[in-house]
Amino acid sequence: MFSCFKRFVCVCTGLLGAAAPLQAQEGTDWTRWSVSPGAGILLMGGGQPVDGGAGAALSVGYDMSEFWTVEAGGAWAPYVKGKDAGNPDIYGASAEMLYHLNSYSSFDPYLAFGAGYYGASDRVFRNGHARGMAGPRAGFGMMYHFTEEIALRADARAFMAVDREREMVYAATLGLAFRWPSRAIVLPQD
Secondary structure (H helix, E strand, C coil): CHHHHHHHHHHHHHHHHHCHHHHHCCCCCHHHEEEEEEEEEEEECCCCCEEEEEEEEEEEEEECCCCEEEEEEEEEEEEEEECCCCCCCEEEEEEEEEEECCCCCCEEEEEEEEEEEEEECCCCECCCCECEEEEEEEEEEEEEECCCCEEEEEEEEEEECCCCCCCEEEEEEEEEEEECCCCCCCCCCC
């Protein structure tokens, strides 16, 4: 379990660290960036030797326009219940595009599509023959904006592995989305 947690921490640190070089650029609009921690559940389909379980998720997003957001995320599910494979940890990473249907409202529904990868501490994918699988992800979500900087966020995603079995993983998460304040951030000049 500890090695999967280290992987999850590495993925999340990498996501946050990817935005760090942008801080040095003048004129960076920090209000376009968001960080979304959450908790949820993974449900496995396709006859996998695990049922699913609870986990945590973290995503970093950038609003490209008022309708489009690009996001990179990581997930870690340490409490997966196994049928035949014990209780393995499952971790994942994804890259997605979000299309906001009503970005000017407190209620902000959106559609999501992208790609992802799930890995495990034991061979639980492809009917117990693989430790990982990759494929497309699609789903939807909703944000309720309390302020310009804080929103409640709910997401549902379906993932399909691109292999012979075409196994499915379903994820539902609930969390918060944090944006940088809309006031100007003055960076020190060298």
